[in-house]
Amino acid sequence: MKLSGRRKLVLAGPWLWLILFFLAPFALVVKISLAQAELGVPPYTPLLDAAGHIQASLANYALLFTDDLYLRAYWGSVRIAALATAFALLLGYPFAYAIARAPASRRSFYLLLAIAPFWTSFLVRIYAWMGLLRPGGLINTTLQSLGLIDAPLKLMNTEAAAVFGIVYAYLPFMVLPLYARLEKLDVSLLEAAADLGATPWRAFRAVTWPWSLPGVWAGCLLVFIPALGEFVIPELLGGPDTLMIGKVMWSEFFTNRDWPLSAAITVVLLVMLVAPIVAFQAAARRNEAA
């Protein structure tokens, strides 16, 4: 469809803004990942030297693939994000199902209740768990006063705490697409299955689960993608032993002030994200079309 001049003007604002402040910066990240760190403002070497020769080097990428700190950090991110996604699905699925099967008049209210924590401060939510998990925290003191344990358990500063924190923080992302799908499930199919003698478990496997799969995929990707680059949760709950690429990138950037290396870390992270993001966009488009 051809757009009138006025309509083109309406679209120009958002287009220009997103191209300038969202797309263009990625080109700069790639460019600076090819530079070297130096003392100065800005703290990286220019791409063209005084004589006009291009000064690009792949040294940062070579470092990423030879120093095993970075490889372990990428692997740590993948492992922790995948574990957290699996647990979020395990917890989020029954929760979304319960909301979707609640009386129709109350569903949107329950849904808002399930989503609302997402809108409360991210830091405050992680902070709440620090108070519960730390050695003198509520969980340990309660278990001790009940006589169940003698010494405080090491709950915080573990990889498990980081996984748990991600599950808690991103649970709304899992619940929402699952709910959207499960709410549209035709209940008469389940009744038919029961009439034909299927156990509830069999009916779930034959009817509910296949129907909910698009929601499962969307939810898993929505948890996995941001979790892969997560910094705050591993920093606050995971402690020094939890290695994730977001933490490494943060310290290269803010502590070592090595901007080019941070840029290279980011480029590799982006490359890892291409496949999940494309999959998510395709899933979203299918859902919109349906």
Added chain:
Amino acid sequence: MKRVVLIAGLAFLYLPLLIVAIYSFNASRLVTVWAGFSTRWYGELFADQQILRAAGLSVIVAALSATVATGLGTAAGIALARFGRFKGRLALTGLLAAPLTMPEIVTGVSLLLLFVAMEQAFGFPARGIVTLVIAHATLGLPLVAVIVQARAGAQDRSLEEAAADLGAKPATVFWRIVLPLLMPAVASGWLLAFVLSFDDLVIASFVTGPQATTLPMVVFSAIRLGVSPKINALATLMLAATAVALVLAALLARRDSARQAIAQSTVGVK
């Protein structure tokens, strides 16, 4: 059974936050020993100049960035809902979904590198309030767009048609009919964009300058050192403030379609 799951799920989400709120009224400095009710930590909080300054900056940045995001996001939302299958629609939808799924460190570092390059080339913008506002507006834009698009798509068109039949020009129809009817969605989009900006730690840490420290940055450096009653008090106030903003946004978007849109936009955020 379903009821048990529902209650367990909600308890899992809300109990930890409730405990923070309860302990913010604890008289003891020891955060887990209850020593009676006190508002002492709130008093200390309001005597802390650093926190007050940071909170002030965060409010200013959130209000400005939400306003920019609302202007651009409303335009995008209306275009997606009303312009039919125009060229580039698919690309725009994809581009709008992207900032919301990107890990924050990626958006943060790439925007910072852009601002540094711009400052070198044009001497503008200096890192601080301006760069914070631009970064947060970029986050908020897609959110507003999704909410406005849902409302504009679900809107009854008969009033617009009536106005056009009576000879109103398209511009008049837009300003007198379409936009006023969209106002609740626009307002709730603004509120949610405000909350998004007010909360952001990671992107703000990258793009800000030495003079501009936002509230989440202060909170982050405090909680890195451990749990403290003063931070409990601050956390409780932040929870209360977002609760008010959320209730307002939900009331504004009373209709189910818009409520679902708020929920759906949540998926997109982050």
